[in-house]
Amino acid sequence: MARIVLTDISSLAWEHPADRAALNALRTLPGFNQVVNKVASFFGERGVRHIFTASAVRVGPTQRPDLDALWTDVLRTMDWPTRPQLYVSQTPNVNAGAVGFGDPFVVINSASIEHLTRDEVRVLLAHELGHIMSGHVTYRTIAQIILLLGVGNLPFLAGIALLPFQIAILEWYRKSELSCDRAALLDAQDPDLVLTTFMKLAGGREFGDRLDLAAFKEQAREYETDGSAWDTVLKAFNTAFREHPFFTVRAGELQRWIEAGTYQRILAGEYTRRADVKPGDTLGDDMKEASGYYADQAKAAMDKVGDTLGRAKDAFADAFKGAAR
Numbered sequence: 543m544a545r546i547v548l549t550d551i552s553s554l555a556w557e558h559p560a561d562r563a564a565l566n567a568l569r570t571l572p573g574f575n576q577v578v579n580k581v582a583s584f585f586g587e588r589g590v591r592h593i594f595t596a597s598a599v600r601v602g603p604t605q606r607p608d609l610d611a612l613w614t615d616v617l618r619t620m621d622w623p624t625r626p627q628l629y630v631s632q633t634p635n636v637n638a639g640a641v642g643f644g645d646p647f648v649v650i651n652s653a654s655i656e657h658l659t660r661d662e663v664r665v666l667l668a669h670e671l672g673h674i675m676s677g678h679v680t681y682r683t684i685a686q687i688i689l690l691l692g693v694g695n696l697p698f699l700a701g702i703a704l705l706p707f708q709i710a711i712l713e714w715y716r717k718s719e720l721s722c723d724r725a726a727l728l729d730a731q732d733p734d735l736v737l738t739t740f741m742k743l744a745g746g747r748e749f750g751d752r753l754d755l756a757a758f759k760e761q762a763r764e765y766e767t768d769g770s771a772w773d774t775v776l777k778a779f780n781t782a783f784r785e786h787p788f789f790t791v792r793a794g795e796l797q798r799w800i801e802a803g804t805y806q807r808i809l810a811g812e813y814t815r816r817a818d819v820k821p822g823d824t825l826g827d828d829m830k831e832a833s834g835y836y837a838d839q840a841k842a843a844m845d846k847v848g849d850t851l852g853r854a855k856d857a858f859a860d861a862f863k864g865a866a867r
Contacts, residue, residue, distance in 0.1 A: 545619045545731050546809055553676040555813040556724035558795070564714035565681070571710055581684045581696070587643050590683060593690070594641045594649055598629035606630060609650075612660065616667045619729050626674055628667075630655065636743055640670040641686065646679040657747045658739065665726045665739040672725025678718050685711045720795050728808060733800055737793050744789035762793035 548555075568574060585593070601610050613628050626640070626647050633651035636658065640648050648670045654663055673679055688696065688708065727736045734755060741758040765788070799805060807813070 558720040598631040601628040640673040668729035669726040672722030765790040
């Protein structure tokens with residue numbers, strides 16, 4: 543399939559307002575810079591590479607050349623001028639990650655190559671390139687180190703209130719996934735391919751059976767629209783310490799972005815270019831978009847609360863009438 547090359551595209555074209563809002567909130571936490579500096583200085587670039595590539599194989603023209611060519615094409619479509627190193631790790635979970643501080647690299651798990659088609663692997667690679675292009679990698683690396691090693695094994699962070707930091711960085715971590723799902727779509731340029739990849743990440747490949755993408759899309763809509771106010775609270779608790787949003791949520795968010803028309807406008811050439819971006823230029827727009835996003839989320843939650851209370855009131859009135867007879 544011939545893909546449109548998104549010449550000089552800026553990550554601002556795809557970044558989710560909730561991603562930027564959560565990152566801004568994270569940066570205001572007391573001790574945030576201290577945690578970042580201590581983790582980065584303790585491990586350093588070489589230390590991080592040792593952690594994440596000690597049991598991995600670097601991809602190149604003679605080492606998994608087909609995967610190397612696929613990575614080249616992702617970089618070409620997104621018009622990214624540098625070439626982050628790509629590694630394959632013998633790992634049973636279908637996943638990939640972008641890691642590092644000043645010189646980020648990508649590690650894809652071997653299970654991803656085993657369970658996904660070539661184009662679906664492309665979706666994972668483009669998603670990770672999105673993190674690199676958005677400048678997410680330093681903070682995501684710190685989050686992964688804390689999750690991998692545990693706070694108790696990082697004594698140099700003693701004395702810092704880490705629970706608020708851990709909750710806040712995981713909130714941002716999840717929201718940054720929504721941004722890079724859009725980057726993956728812009729590279730793949732096939733919505734059904736990206737949503738099928740989500741479906742397989744959630745439930746595995748066919749294994750001789752049949753998968754139904756339409757049913758998965760409907761499931762995503764049901765998750766977001768069904769349920770009482772208490773269901774909304776439970777969903778918040780269920781995700782508070784997760785690294786990734788549920789795939790049904792990611793599918794729903796991506797479908798909304800497509801339906802809003804932004805995806806098609808970008809493919810038509812209407813997008814922010816890196817050459818035109820100056821620091822702070824879009825801050826006001828970012829905050830406005832983020833406020834609108836969270837206002838919509840809050841209104842939906844309050845509507846559920848009101849609906850739940852209304853049904854409870856009606857049920858109580860009916861019960862009272864029955865008792866009075």
